[in-house]
Amino acid sequence: TAPELLNAKRQNAADAFAAVKGIELVKRSRTLFWSPDKELRVCCAVSKRYENDYQPYWYAFHPKWDEFLAEGKESFFILSCMDRDEAFALPYSWIQQNKKNLNMSEKGDKSYWHVPLTTLEGDRLAINMPKAGTKTPLEPYCYVLKD
Numbered sequence: 001t002a003p004e005l006l007n008a009k010r011q012n013a014a015d016a017f018a019a020v021k022g023i024e025l026v027k028r029s030r031t032l033f034w035s036p037d038k039e040l041r042v043c044c045a046v047s048k049r050y051e052n053d054y055q056p057y058w059y060a061f062h063p064k065w066d067e068f069l070a071e072g073k074e075s076f077f078i079l080s081c082m083d084r085d086e087a088f089a090l091p092y093s094w095i096q097q098n099k100k101n102l103n104m105s106e107k108g109d110k111s112y113w114h115v116p117l118t119t120l121e122g123d124r125l126a127i128n129m130p131k132a133g134t135k136t137p138l139e140p141y142c143y144v145l146k147d
Contacts, residue, residue, distance in 0.1 A: 001048040001082060010044045013080035013087040016145045017042060020089075032068055041072030042089075046080045047117075055128060057081050057117040061095065061102075069095070079117070079138070080145075081125075088125070088141040098136070101129035 007030065014033050018025040023040060025033040033042040043065045047057040059079055069075035075092035102113040118128040118135055126135035 006046045009046045009080055009082055012145050013078050014042060014044050017078060017089055020143050039073035041069050041075040042078055043069055044078040048082045053119060055116040055118050059115040060112040061115050062112045086142050086144050088138040090141050101132035103130055
């Protein structure tokens with residue numbers, strides 16, 4: 001997927017979330033955003049759709065993103081899908097509680113958690129947490145993107 005398409009989807013997801021919250025978000029980096037007072041923080045990841053129906057979307061969650069979100073008063077990890085008109089804003093508290101249930105890759109001094117989405121009945125999505133043997137439905141975290 002072309003980087004400019006991924007970046008446009010990421011910006012759309014961040015803008016729509018800002019509208020839902022009734023706030024302004026300032027872009028700090030390609031993936032990280034915060035409110036002008038830096039108290040509300042967002043990390044927005046985008047996935048293309050993969051051929052695998054069991055896990056059609058996949059994200060990495062990096063330790064530096066974890067640190068950025070941890071420093072906010074209110075923080076969210078947003079999962080956006082290239083071919084869907086909604087995104088999912090997971091509260092940072094959910095991430096804190098569930099990192100231990102996600103697989104992790106470590107390559108040299110780099111590491112990241114795997115955040116795979118699986119499909120439930122009715123084309124609903126859930127986070128697959130292999131270490132816990134559970135799936136967390138994403139409906140409670142869903143919001144609609146702008147056209």
